[in-house]
Amino acid sequence: MLKWIAFIILLGLLFSCSSEKKTTIPKASVPDFISGVDLSYVNQVEDHGGKFRVKGIEADPFRIFQEHGASTVRVRLWHNPEWTKKLNGGKTYSDLADVIKTIRRARQAGMMVNLDFHYSDDWSDPAKQAVPKAWEGLALPLLKDSVYNYTLAVLNQLKLLGLVPEMVQVGNENNNGIMFPLGKVSNDDWSSFASLLNSGIDAVRDFSKTSSIKPRIIIHVAQLQNAFHWLKNLTAAGVNDFDIIGLSHYFKWSEVTSMQAISDTISAIRNKYGKEVMVVETAYPWTALNADLYPNVISGADAFEQYPASPEGQQRYLCDLVDAIRKGGGKGVMYWEPAWISSRLRDQWGQGSSWDNCTLFDFEGNVLPAMNCLGH
Structure with a gap:
């Protein structure tokens, strides 16, 4: 009975999508190492004036990422x-x-x-x-x-x-x-x-x-430093039927900082739990500047000395991180919101982007060198 009550609650949320037609598109092939990008904001950015370019020529961001090696x-x-309506013209x-x-x-x-x-x-x-x-x-x-x-x-x-x-x-x-x-x-x-x-x-x-x-x-x-405690308690409580341990790894909040330590931690998690491990969120700044008045979450001052907040520093960091994850036996990496460039988009805290210095596009929407690390 409870399941039927819950199901009725869902009908209103799903009804608006019921008239969609089935899409006939070939299945994507599964690579040995997954290079992914979180593109949750792209539709909203584009609706609010954001443009994406390759050497000045406007292009579809999904195609841009795929052509630079992203598989997912x-x-x-x-x-x-519902709260998003008030900020986005309904x-x-x-x-x-x-x-x-x-x-x-x-x-x-x-x-x-x-x-x-x-x-x-x-x-x-x-x-x-x-x-x-x-x-x-x-x-x-x-x-x-x-x-x-x-x-x-x-x-x-x-x-x-x-x-x-x-x-x-x-x-x-x-x-x-x-x-x-x-x-x-x-x-x-x-x-x-x-x-x-x-x-x-x-x-x-x-x-x-x-x-x-x-x-x-x-x-x-x-964050990698939390993985062992979390997995120990969760598996002991009966959560064991999963395939991949997903990790967020943001250098600003991580206690696992060196590339060797990242490799070692991923390898240790894999060996202990017998599951695939994937970094499903990460990012790094390419500039200390800001494209708009919305304060950035990660500043250029947060960057490591060996990886300065520059296009070249971001590229070295991301390519080194991909290598470290591979070395540790990780299944893949996904970059968080690499296309959240500045636009008229508004959220609860500001207009523009609080991530514009951590994207894989510059302030004019052109592809940055670090995007090449996706196919690294």
């Missing part, structure tokens, strides 16, 4: 991000309709997809994992059913459109749990978090039984 597009999915972003558009563009460019379920209406990260408004106040059993049915419904909708992702992230940067407060780790109790995560995992596995594309499951923790 990562895209975030928020449950019901248009919603990072909902299912927007995600479908992104996946279709990725497929047309010949790339695979990593679908990142945030299980929230807004940003999820180690500090905040807000339960979707539609699920507020639900007891744990019904919340678990909601997670299961929502995950399954989204994947089934994508299947109808011929847009099944090759990878699915069940949660985003879940260091301290998921869907607070019920799924938050408290007093070292990981059981509720684990049961909610397993509901999403079960949905992906059940979907795979009837799908020719069987998505590989990624679970995600931020």
